[in-house]
Amino acid sequence: MAGAGGAVRIGYRSGPGLRPSARADSWAHPRTLLLGAVLIAAGAAFITPVSDPDFWWHIRVGEWIVAHGRLPGHDLFTYTVPRQRPWIDHEYLTEVLMWLVQRGFGLVGQSLAFGALTWAGFGALVAACRARRHPYPIVALALALAVLAGGPIWGPRPQMVTFALSCLELLWLRRYLEGRGRVVLALPALTLVWGNLHGGWPVAIVWCLLAAAAEAAAAASRHH
Numbered sequence: 455m456a457g458a459g460g461a462v463r464i465g466y467r468s469g470p471g472l473r474p475s476a477r478a479d480s481w482a483h484p485r486t487l488l489l490g491a492v493l494i495a496a497g498a499a500f501i502t503p504v505s506d507p508d509f510w511w512h513i514r515v516g517e518w519i520v521a522h523g524r525l526p527g528h529d530l531f532t533y534t535v536p537r538q539r540p541w542i543d544h545e546y547l548t549e550v551l552m553w554l555v556q557r558g559f560g561l562v563g564q565s566l567a568f569g570a571l572t573w574a575g576f577g578a579l580v581a582a583c584r585a586r587r588h589p590y591p592i593v594a595l596a597l598a599l600a601v602l603a604g605g606p607i608w609g610p611r612p613q614m615v616t617f618a619l620s621c622l623e624l625l626w627l628r629r630y631l632e633g634r635g636r637v638v639l640a641l642p643a644l645t646l647v648w649g650n651l652h653g654g655w656p657v658a659i660v661w662c663l664l665a666a667a668a669e670a671a672a673a674a675s676r677h678h
Contacts, residue, residue: 485590488590488591492580492597497569497573499605500568500576500608501566503565504565508611511531513552516549516550519550519553520554525543525546527540545651547650548612548651568614571615572618575622576601578625580593580597582624582625583596620658620661624661626638631669641662645658
């Protein structure tokens with residue numbers, strides 16, 4: 455930019471098309487502050503002590519798998535179940551990870567690890583809600599109610615794996631349907647890992663079917 459007397463002044467921008475003041479204003483926007491407060495409160499709600507009555511059973515199964523290097527063929531710790539009845543442990547990989555966390559970091563590590571996992575899934579859900587396009591107070595209220603409604607189940611338990619991966623899948627589907635990426639093509643690989651972490655993996659197929667049905671209904675309405 456030419457200044458007085460022919461001097462040349464060079465200006466620098468902070469980010470693509472954003473002045474420093476504009477960037478500061480975006481962080482101070484009520485939408486950012488409100489959703490940020492919900493995320494912080496959610497993080498506090500997700501980090502809870504162990505309350506699942508099956509927790510120690512999961513730990514013991516994970517320990518057994520690590521010690522023997524194989525999956526159990528029958529229920530090892532339920533005395534009312536006959537040994538000849540076959541058993542498929544549909545969350546064995548999560549149980550192994552839980553045992554490793556327990557051995558290295560104890561109960562505090564369990565609470566922090568599952569709290570971080572749940573919070574990451576919740577963050578993906580916040581991104582999928584598109585608060586920039588919808589009334590953000592309604593989005594924030596709905597998210598806060600979801601945190602309160604899930605209060606009895608938050609904590610160290612394998613179900614949190616399905617919660618987090620469901621939220622991630624919903625974000626991927628949203629972005630794919632909006633034409634903002636093809637990361638959804640990694641969904642088969644995600645489902646493969648999911649199937650070894652928790653038995654809730656069929657939810658991945660349900661979300662895809664619902665998304666396809668919604669898109670088909672939208673296309674049909676446009677033709678009428």
